[in-house]
Amino acid sequence: MILVRPSFLLGRFRTYSTARSSLTVDALVYPKYGRPTEVLKWHSYPLPALTPETVHVKFLASPINPADVNQLQGAYPVKPPFELLGNTDDTKYAVGGNEGVAQVIATGDKVTDLKVGDRVTMAKAGYGTWRTYAAGPVSDFQPLSKADKNVTDVQLATLSVNPCTAYRMLKDFVHLEKGDYVIQNGANSAVGQSVIQLAKAWGIKTVNVVRNRPDIDQLRDDLMQLGATHVITDDVLGSHETKTMIKEWGQPKLGLNCVGGKSATEMARHLSANGQFVTYGAMARAPLALPASLLIFKNLAFHGFWMTRWTDTHSMEERTEMVDDLVAMMARGDFVEPKWTQVDWKEDSVKSAVDHGIQGFGTGKQVILF
Amino acid sequence: MILVRPSFLLGRFRTYSTARSSLTVDALVYPKYGRPTEVLKWHSYPLPALTPETVHVKFLASPINPADVNQLQGAYPVKPPFELLGNTDDTKYAVGGNEGVAQVIATGDKVTDLKVGDRVTMAKAGYGTWRTYAAGPVSDFQPLSKADKNVTDVQLATLSVNPCTAYRMLKDFVHLEKGDYVIQNGANSAVGQSVIQLAKAWGIKTVNVVRNRPDIDQLRDDLMQLGATHVITDDVLGSHETKTMIKEWGQPKLGLNCVGGKSATEMARHLSANGQFVTYGAMARAPLALPASLLIFKNLAFHGFWMTRWTDTHSMEERTEMVDDLVAMMARGDFVEPKWTQVDWKEDSVKSAVDHGIQGFGTGKQVILF
Numbered sequence: 001m002i003l004v005r006p007s008f009l010l011g012r013f014r015t016y017s018t019a020r021s022s023l024t025v026d027a028l029v030y031p032k033y034g035r036p037t038e039v040l041k042w043h044s045y046p047l048p049a050l051t052p053e054t055v056h057v058k059f060l061a062s063p064i065n066p067a068d069v070n071q072l073q074g075a076y077p078v079k080p081p082f083e084l085l086g087n088t089d090d091t092k093y094a095v096g097g098n099e100g101v102a103q104v105i106a107t108g109d110k111v112t113d114l115k116v117g118d119r120v121t122m123a124k125a126g127y128g129t130w131r132t133y134a135a136g137p138v139s140d141f142q143p144l145s146k147a148d149k150n151v152t153d154v155q156l157a158t159l160s161v162n163p164c165t166a167y168r169m170l171k172d173f174v175h176l177e178k179g180d181y182v183i184q185n186g187a188n189s190a191v192g193q194s195v196i197q198l199a200k201a202w203g204i205k206t207v208n209v210v211r212n213r214p215d216i217d218q219l220r221d222d223l224m225q226l227g228a229t230h231v232i233t234d235d236v237l238g239s240h241e242t243k244t245m246i247k248e249w250g251q252p253k254l255g256l257n258c259v260g261g262k263s264a265t266e267m268a269r270h271l272s273a274n275g276q277f278v279t280y281g282a283m284a285r286a287p288l289a290l291p292a293s294l295l296i297f298k299n300l301a302f303h304g305f306w307m308t309r310w311t312d313t314h315s316m317e318e319r320t321e322m323v324d325d326l327v328a329m330m331a332r333g334d335f336v337e338p339k340w341t342q343v344d345w346k347e348d349s350v351k352s353a354v355d356h357g358i359q360g361f362g363t364g365k366q367v368i369l370f
Numbered sequence: 371m372i373l374v375r376p377s378f379l380l381g382r383f384r385t386y387s388t389a390r391s392s393l394t395v396d397a398l399v400y401p402k403y404g405r406p407t408e409v410l411k412w413h414s415y416p417l418p419a420l421t422p423e424t425v426h427v428k429f430l431a432s433p434i435n436p437a438d439v440n441q442l443q444g445a446y447p448v449k450p451p452f453e454l455l456g457n458t459d460d461t462k463y464a465v466g467g468n469e470g471v472a473q474v475i476a477t478g479d480k481v482t483d484l485k486v487g488d489r490v491t492m493a494k495a496g497y498g499t500w501r502t503y504a505a506g507p508v509s510d511f512q513p514l515s516k517a518d519k520n521v522t523d524v525q526l527a528t529l530s531v532n533p534c535t536a537y538r539m540l541k542d543f544v545h546l547e548k549g550d551y552v553i554q555n556g557a558n559s560a561v562g563q564s565v566i567q568l569a570k571a572w573g574i575k576t577v578n579v580v581r582n583r584p585d586i587d588q589l590r591d592d593l594m595q596l597g598a599t600h601v602i603t604d605d606v607l608g609s610h611e612t613k614t615m616i617k618e619w620g621q622p623k624l625g626l627n628c629v630g631g632k633s634a635t636e637m638a639r640h641l642s643a644n645g646q647f648v649t650y651g652a653m654a655r656a657p658l659a660l661p662a663s664l665l666i667f668k669n670l671a672f673h674g675f676w677m678t679r680w681t682d683t684h685s686m687e688e689r690t691e692m693v694d695d696l697v698a699m700m701a702r703g704d705f706v707e708p709k710w711t712q713v714d715w716k717e718d719s720v721k722s723a724v725d726h727g728i729q730g731f732g733t734g735k736q737v738i739l740f
Contacts, residue, residue, distance in 0.1 A: 077667050265657075279662055279665040282663075287659040288662065289660075290658040292630055296675065300674070302673075304671075
């Protein structure tokens with residue numbers, strides 16, 4: 001893991017703070033939706049000049065997320081802007097990627113909210129994070145005031161989607177008291193690991209459902225180490241013994257689902273009356289089947305959660321409160337990043353990672369380090 | 371339709387207002403759950419004596435609802451009390467039925483909230499309404515202060531479940547402005563007809579889905595007459611033309627589902643973003659299949675509604691406010707009862723109606739007139 005120290009970088013970039021930019025941006029762009037490895041191409045263009053209200057940032061790390069791949073295929077509801085990026089032909093490009101961390105390397109004269117050396121994430125989805133530099137107004141970026149040197153670039157680069165999703169799902173659907181239970185499937189996903197860590201920090205107990213596998217004992221140990229209260233496998237989720245066991249532990253008030261299909265329905269059956277069930281993914285690619293009795297007599301409610309919509313419908317103040325809270329946990333060592341592998345900043349490496357993503361990723365985040 | 375005039379009845383029953391009761395109750399009771407027509411039996415017992423805090427009521431009309439049949443089978447979450455009813459052997463009985471209207475025929479000396487001649491419904495499910503008389507505290511009964519002579523016994527006997535369900539579903543899940551759309555399936559059910567009438571009275575527009583049938587034009591006319599804005603058949607619910615048409619009318623903010631299965635999923639697709647979908651029945655006996663995209667990207671939320679739970683978790687004041695509102699609409703002629711057929715108060719007639727209920731009822735309520 002590479003630890004970038006802002007204090008070290010400050011000197012290197014201070015010279016750009018007022019000068020007209022002479023930097024060249026290298027970016028992975030696409031002119032249209034299609035097969036990701038075919039439409040993605042390397043493109044270089046001059047970084048737009050600094051203006052009084054804009055900043056220049058240098059990207060430090062950007063993950064390759066499943067949604068990025070869907071977006072390239074045109075199958076994601078967030079459509080990135082297609083723009084002329086320094087090129088003089090009429091081809092408009094979108095820059096790949098949605099999440100990442102960058103460092104401010106220059107600020108316009110009227111900018112007061114950011115300073116050179118600050119690390120930032122993107123304020124909204126659809127920004128285009130697979131590039132070396134970007135220029136834009138302060139409102140494009142999310143300040144990270146709590147990001148001290150203990151917080152790594154990879155932690156910040158993977159903050160905006162998964163940890164924030166876990167944070168909101170635990171906060172926004174039901175009031176959880178200390179000792180209350182949450183049940184989640186896909187518990188070893190990046191969101192799942194975030195849920196475990198946040199719940200532990202907040203005194204909430206977790207029942208974590210994972211697929212059975214040859215190395216299940218290792219996975220159980222890893223998740224328990226992270227703060228999981230219980231880990232169970234999906235092949236026993238519907239059994240009478242599991243039902244009795246979960247009732248003894250305490251029926252969960254909240255269910256978090258990124259799988260769908262039969263396993264999700266079985267998970268819903270373990271919720272307490274009036275429980276809330278939140279779907280944020282569909283890894284099994286099968287719809288959620290809801291017996292009417294769970295709705296009518298047990299009064300379960302079924303919601304969806306999508307971080308992009310939350311961000312679009314909430315103020316910068318609310319976003320900052322959440323981000324500061326998460327980053328402060330990272331600074332204290334209470335929140336670690338998910339397992340990840342480095343992707344080199346080369347056209348072939350990124351394309352190969354995207355191609356891997358089409359197959360369904362597997363475990364661990366892929367993160368471009370610039 | 372039989373119109374019972376309280377003023378006419380008053381004289382007949384006034385003699386019981388303070389005397390110790392010498393009335394005999396005839397009831398259809400069951401000693402255990404089982405095949406309804408086998409376990410149901412006629413039972414007569416003395417009406418318990420009046421006490422200072424109790425009232426005596428005479429039943430006027432009680433429907434035979436699907437839930438009553440399920441309850442007899444032991445398949446309904448509301449379990450009625452099994453009690454000794456005047457009998458000296460040890461057999462405890464439950465009285466059939468949950469809904470009905472009765473008239474106060476005697477009041478204890480300390481009773482101030484009800485007077486002889488008042489019509490009442492049952493305060494809660496599980497009371498046992500297939501009997502001629504009952505005795506109990508005032509809290510067993512729901513006063514109907516707005517029930518003037520224009521309001522029929524059948525209207526009141528069928529008020530507590532279906533019209534109240536429609537009322538709450540339209541009020542409690544999303545704020546509807548005048549001109550907003552609601553979509554519902556099973557639109558010709560008793561709840562469906564209540565939804566149509568309430569929505570019309572409140573300025574809300576309705577898209578009403580019914581099964582296609584040979585006499586569809588007649589049914590459409592009937593529902594339009596009742597106040598439906600649009601009537602469509604379920605066989606075209608998933609078509610592109612229907613989608614375009616509903617978009618032009620205005621996408622519904624609320625969906626009400628008593629069917630389930632494929633038709634319910636198709637109905638959900640017509641909701642506007644952030645729409646609320648409420649399931650209160652499962653006539654198709656198939657689970658609701660929810661594609662994750664409707665939850666995650668369209669942000670639909672799926673709830674259940676069960677009138678019994680609402681009643682159990684809300685105060686008498688809230689219940690009275692709703693009941694008064696509905697009864698006042700009935701008194702003004704703005705709310706008519708569903709189609710119904712009379713069931714005679716004879717063991718064979720009621721058993722035959724219950725047996726008919728096991729087959730799924732069909733259209734129209736069956737109402738015992740005492």
